[in-house]
Amino acid sequence: MNILVTGGAGYIGSHTVRKLQAAGHRIAVLDNLSYGHRSAVPADVPFYQTDLLDTDGIETILRQEKTEAVMHFAALISVGESVKKPLLYYRNNTAGAMSLLEAMQRAGIKRFVFSSTAATYGEPEETPIFETAPQQPINPYGRSKWYVEQILRDIAAADSGFGFVAFRYFNVAGAAEDGSIGEDHQPETHLIPLVLFAAMGKRDKITVFGTDYPTPDGTCIRDYVHVDDLADAHVLGIESLRAGEAKFYNLGIGRGYSVREILDAAARATGRVIPADYGLRREGDPARLFADSGKVQRELGWKPKHTDPEEVIVSAWKWHTSHPDGYGK
Numbered sequence: 001m002n003i004l005v006t007g008g009a010g011y012i013g014s015h016t017v018r019k020l021q022a023a024g025h026r027i028a029v030l031d032n033l034s035y036g037h038r039s040a041v042p043a044d045v046p047f048y049q050t051d052l053l054d055t056d057g058i059e060t061i062l063r064q065e066k067t068e069a070v071m072h073f074a075a076l077i078s079v080g081e082s083v084k085k086p087l088l089y090y091r092n093n094t095a096g097a098m099s100l101l102e103a104m105q106r107a108g109i110k111r112f113v114f115s116s117t118a119a120t121y122g123e124p125e126e127t128p129i130f131e132t133a134p135q136q137p138i139n140p141y142g143r144s145k146w147y148v149e150q151i152l153r154d155i156a157a158a159d160s161g162f163g164f165v166a167f168r169y170f171n172v173a174g175a176a177e178d179g180s181i182g183e184d185h186q187p188e189t190h191l192i193p194l195v196l197f198a199a200m201g202k203r204d205k206i207t208v209f210g211t212d213y214p215t216p217d218g219t220c221i222r223d224y225v226h227v228d229d230l231a232d233a234h235v236l237g238i239e240s241l242r243a244g245e246a247k248f249y250n251l252g253i254g255r256g257y258s259v260r261e262i263l264d265a266a267a268r269a270t271g272r273v274i275p276a277d278y279g280l281r282r283e284g285d286p287a288r289l290f291a292d293s294g295k296v297q298r299e300l301g302w303k304p305k306h307t308d309p310e311e312v313i314v315s316a317w318k319w320h321t322s323h324p325d326g327y328g329k
């Protein structure tokens with residue numbers, strides 16, 4: 001299949017591009033490089049430095065590449081920034097997706113895979129979180145993605161030829177097995193890379209926010225899914241997608257680990273001491289977030305291979321120690 005991957009120069013997109021290529025698909029990447037890295041895109045993949053809001057430009061690319069399906073990773077991803085700059089998030093993530101969908105409609109492309117997020121659930125009433133749980137996002141980032149989910153439902157209702165899969169990711173972590181690509185967000189806000197930066201001495205310490213949550217060790221519990229497992233789900237999702245389908249799947253391993261458990265796993269994985277201090281809770285951090293991923297396992301036959309956080313951290317460690325400055329400038 002000819003697939004256009006938006007955000008393919010970013011963390012998850014670049015891993016998925018490789019998995020799609022390995023499965024025999026022909027890929028083109030669209031990314032404005034606001035956060036992505038040109039060198040994360042394989043040299044044999046056509047690359048377009050184009051913004052999501054450039055509807056005409058995207059339409060031209062879709063036609064030129066004879067695109068049959070679009071996988072949409074491109075987005076701004078910082079919850080904290082979204083609270084300060086909501087319009088930026090709605091413009092980039094919601095209007096950006098609308099512009100892309102409009103270009104697809106003009107070019108007659110009707111297969112779409114969307115990166116949604118566990119942030120669309122907000123503070124869940126129950127864990128594990130099922131796909132049917134109430135969606136009450138608590139920040140503009142989560143809402144910017146939730147709106148796209150609703151838009152997709154409406155497009156599918158209006159056009160029986162349109163089919164989509166929206167994956168709601170939990171905490172994505174780890175790096176490619178060969179250590180050649182990995183996570184390089186600037187600024188980095190995700191726990192595992194920050195812990196590894198502390199282990200490498202790239203930062204003084206890691207701060208743990210809150211030790212009085214109603215969890216066994218008092219720290220927050222999250223569901224860490226390996227980026228390569230996540231990419232595998234996208235390959236299964238696009239290959240099985242049929243016209244008229246509107247599918248929503250959680251992508252998590254279905255088990256949560258606490259921040260302290262991640263610190264312990266990182267100490268074992270790296271053989272280093274992880275300097276940490278313990279601060280107050282951060283606003284808007286639910287105590288527990290972990291998925292029920294039974295639906296994607298049953299319907300797509302997906303099975304995460306990396307369910308031990310130590311294994312996930314080993315893969316991330318390989319990337320960070322071999323690329324201490326990430327992709328560089």
Ligand SMILES: NC(=O)c1ccc[n+]([C@@H]2O[C@H](COP(=O)([O-])OP(=O)(O)OC[C@H]3O[C@@H](n4cnc5c(N)ncnc54)[C@H](O)[C@@H]3O)[C@@H](O)[C@H]2O)c1
Pocket residue numbers: 006007008009010011012013030031032033034035036037050051052053072073074075076077092096115116117118168169170171172173185
């Ligand atoms: N990393 C996680 O744990 C996580 C969790 C839930 C959901 N997600 C979603 O997964 C997707 C990928 O996340 P990631 O961690 O790889 O982020 P990332 O920042 O590494 O990648 C996003 C890419 O999109 C590009 N981009 C952003 N806005 C664009 C625009 N207007 N036009 C063109 N390109 C644009 C950036 O340059 C970047 O390369 C995002 O949609 C994110 O919301 C990520």
